[in-house]
Amino acid sequence: MSNKIYTLTVPVTYQKDGKDQTSFRRVGAVFENTRNGSGEPFLSIKLDFPVAVTELVAFPPKPDGDDGNVTE
Numbered sequence: 001m002s003n004k005i006y007t008l009t010v011p012v013t014y015q016k017d018g019k020d021q022t023s024f025r026r027v028g029a030v031f032e033n034t035r036n037g038s039g040e041p042f043l044s045i046k047l048d049f050p051v052a053v054t055e056l057v058a059f060p061p062k063p064d065g066d067d068g069n070v071t072e
Contacts (some may be wrong), residue, residue: 002031003032003034005029005030005032005059005061006029006030006031006032006057006060006061007026007029007030007033007060007061007062008026008027008028008029008030008045008047008057009024009025009027009056009058009060010024010025010027010051010055010056010057011023011024011055011056011057012024012025012031014067019034022049025045026048026059027048027049027051027053027056028045028046028047028048028051029045029046030043030044030045030046030058031043031044031045031046048051053070061072
């Protein structure tokens with residue numbers, strides 16, 4: 001069984017054609033692991049660089065394995 005890996009992002013809100021839109025910029029990865037013996041999951045977060053934000057959002061990886069910039 002492999003561990004799950006999520007793309008960690010920062011939501012960025014902007015206006016386009018007079019409407020608020022949100023895009024998500026990659027800042028790192030989240031790894032779901034299990035503790036030896038207990039089976040309880042825990043998360044490890046690895047940042048690509050230091051970030052000074054108040055909200056981070058994690059997405060499951062895309063099917064094609066692209067781990068670049070995420071825009072949802």
